[in-house]
Amino acid sequence: MYDASQQFASDNYSGICPEAWAAMAEANQGHARAYGDDEWTARAADRFRQIFETDCEVFFAFNGTAANSLALASLCQSYHSVICSEAAHVETDECGAPEFFSNGSKLLVAQSPDGKLTTEAVRAIATKRQDIHFPKPRVVTLTQATEVGTVYRPDEVRAIADVCRELGLHLHMDGARFANACAFLGCTPAEMTWKAGVDVLCFGGTKNGMAVGEAIIFFNKALAEDFDYRCKQAGQLASKMRFLSAPWVGLLADDAWLRHARHANHCAQTLAARVADIPGVELMSPVEANGVFLQMPDAALEALQARGWRFYTFIGGSARFMCSWDTDLARVEALADDIRRVMDVEK
Numbered sequence: 001m002y003d004a005s006q007q008f009a010s011d012n013y014s015g016i017c018p019e020a021w022a023a024m025a026e027a028n029q030g031h032a033r034a035y036g037d038d039e040w041t042a043r044a045a046d047r048f049r050q051i052f053e054t055d056c057e058v059f060f061a062f063n064g065t066a067a068n069s070l071a072l073a074s075l076c077q078s079y080h081s082v083i084c085s086e087a088a089h090v091e092t093d094e095c096g097a098p099e100f101f102s103n104g105s106k107l108l109v110a111q112s113p114d115g116k117l118t119t120e121a122v123r124a125i126a127t128k129r130q131d132i133h134f135p136k137p138r139v140v141t142l143t144q145a146t147e148v149g150t151v152y153r154p155d156e157v158r159a160i161a162d163v164c165r166e167l168g169l170h171l172h173m174d175g176a177r178f179a180n181a182c183a184f185l186g187c188t189p190a191e192m193t194w195k196a197g198v199d200v201l202c203f204g205g206t207k208n209g210m211a212v213g214e215a216i217i218f219f220n221k222a223l224a225e226d227f228d229y230r231c232k233q234a235g236q237l238a239s240k241m242r243f244l245s246a247p248w249v250g251l252l253a254d255d256a257w258l259r260h261a262r263h264a265n266h267c268a269q270t271l272a273a274r275v276a277d278i279p280g281v282e283l284m285s286p287v288e289a290n291g292v293f294l295q296m297p298d299a300a301l302e303a304l305q306a307r308g309w310r311f312y313t314f315i316g317g318s319a320r321f322m323c324s325w326d327t328d329l330a331r332v333e334a335l336a337d338d339i340r341r342v343m344d345v346e347k
Contacts, residue, residue: 014324017209023250078103080138115146145289161197176204179261180289194219260325264290267323274336
């Protein structure tokens with residue numbers, strides 16, 4: 001049965017933002033060259049270079065799994081390994097795609113209670129073994145914002161990057177919610193990435209108001225060699241590429257991407273504030289992006305679902321509520337009120 005009500009299970013539930021929709025409509029006029037040799041793709045890539053204040057190589061993929069997996073595969077050989085948080089999206093939600101596209105590069109996971117890697121964890125894993133029987137560490141990947149809603153500060157990224165340089169490792173950033181992290185920190189995209197030592201960023205568009213589409217941005221251009229061939233081989237080279245790149249032109253214009261992320265973050269902060277005083281409801285992670293993670297009794301969660309709310313139970317058993325670019329604050333208030341009601345029943 002069709003249900004158009006706003007839900008909080010995922011920011012993938014939302015529709016297309018007007019800026020991306022309008023750019024798609026404008027691109028849908030007449031004919032344009034195929035496979036990325038069109039003006040829209042060139043404009044989108046140039047806009048990324050302006051936003052990041054540097055000359056970088058830009059590629060477009062359909063989804064985040066492909067973007068992350070192909071980017072990581074370009075940074076290592078099959079006998080290498082990738083260091084990540086135990087909660088990293090590449091570890092928990094990509095069905096082994098990073099290992100598949102790299103022909104076997106192993107993910108080495110570190111404990112990270114707040115979802116974030118530390119310099120100590122990176123160094124410990126990277127230096128744990130040096131023998132030929134163990135996959136050689138080659139890449140560190142950071143999820144920004146993390147899968148538990150926390151955000152790496154630029155100094156944290158820079159400290160990890162320093163360890164990477166010392167140990168001969170590349171640094172990749174999975175930025176499915178990069179816009180939300182930027183909105184929270186109030187710093188520039190450049191300060192969060194290449195100025196802090198990031199080699200490659202996967203910038204998420206889908207969760208920020210696009211229908212599909214992620215951008216893979218190589219700040220270290222030498223690492224982008226033959227990446228276009230990887231995209232083609234993996235089925236990520238769109239024949240009508242303008243419809244993958246044009247929405248970026250709309251989203252990046254006039255900082256729409258940042259405005260939408262700020263709104264989603266504000267909705268999450270509002271939800272957290274509205275339930276903070278409810279006995280038995282525990283906030284599991286700081287609300288730094290667009291997600292709210294709540295620990296509640298199972299009976300209360302079931303009661304919420306019976307009232308029609310959709311959400312996921314997530315890492316550590318908490319309930320995850322994600323806000324989107326188009327989340328209505330009235331809907332946030334309604335959810336908070338229902339959380340209060342079901343918890344009153346639990347008393």
